[in-house]
Amino acid sequence: MSRIGNAPVAIPDGVTVTVEKNNVVTVKGKLGTLTQALDARVTPVVEGKEVLVKRVGDDKQSRAMHGLYRALINNMVEGVSKGYTIEQELVGVGYRAANKGQLLELSLGFSHNIVFEIPKEIVLKTETLKGQNPKITLTSFDKQLVGQVAAKIRSLRKPEPYKGKGIKFTGEELRRKAGKAAGK
Numbered sequence: 001m002s003r004i005g006n007a008p009v010a011i012p013d014g015v016t017v018t019v020e021k022n023n024v025v026t027v028k029g030k031l032g033t034l035t036q037a038l039d040a041r042v043t044p045v046v047e048g049k050e051v052l053v054k055r056v057g058d059d060k061q062s063r064a065m066h067g068l069y070r071a072l073i074n075n076m077v078e079g080v081s082k083g084y085t086i087e088q089e090l091v092g093v094g095y096r097a098a099n100k101g102q103l104l105e106l107s108l109g110f111s112h113n114i115v116f117e118i119p120k121e122i123v124l125k126t127e128t129l130k131g132q133n134p135k136i137t138l139t140s141f142d143k144q145l146v147g148q149v150a151a152k153i154r155s156l157r158k159p160e161p162y163k164g165k166g167i168k169f170t171g172e173e174l175r176r177k178a179g180k181a182a183g184k
Helices: 060-081 143-155
Strands: 016-019 024-028 033-037 042-047 050-055 084-091 096-100 103-107 114-117 123-127 135-140 166-169
Touching: 016 042, 024 060, 033 060, 042 060, 050 060, 060 143, 084 143, 096 123, 135 143, 143 166
Parallel strands: none
Antiparallel strands: 016 024, 024 033, 042 050, 084 135, 084 166, 096 103, 103 114, 123 135
């Protein structure tokens, strides 16, 4: 039995969950609307103030889909009610971040600046304080989208293991390596 799949998803006040006949779940809340098409192996059922995900069969693939789609529905409900925030910091001398609307302009030590377009569903905020690393804050109601955009930004200059320079998530512990040992 899937422990995650069997757990009901609580629906907070102000959030509506509807299930259409072709297994499409729509979640509406104060922050936005999300839809997710579900596999035919699972069926969502809205009962009062909670959503239950039931599986049709008991084969391995059905059990895997059971927990997956329950977690996706839970993320959708949490996203439209509370939202998700990811913070990143730029570690390195001369690394800068600035935004003009939905365009993020990064100076990461290359010969040119990188201009990255952020989707309209994400609220972008950059902050540079004296004596601290520049910070990028991404906020959205879609957990998948905000995570994907944050990963794409991080991939522009991953933290290197010797000095730790690059784009890292706030609070991320980097695995550091020792430098070259000095000779005699």
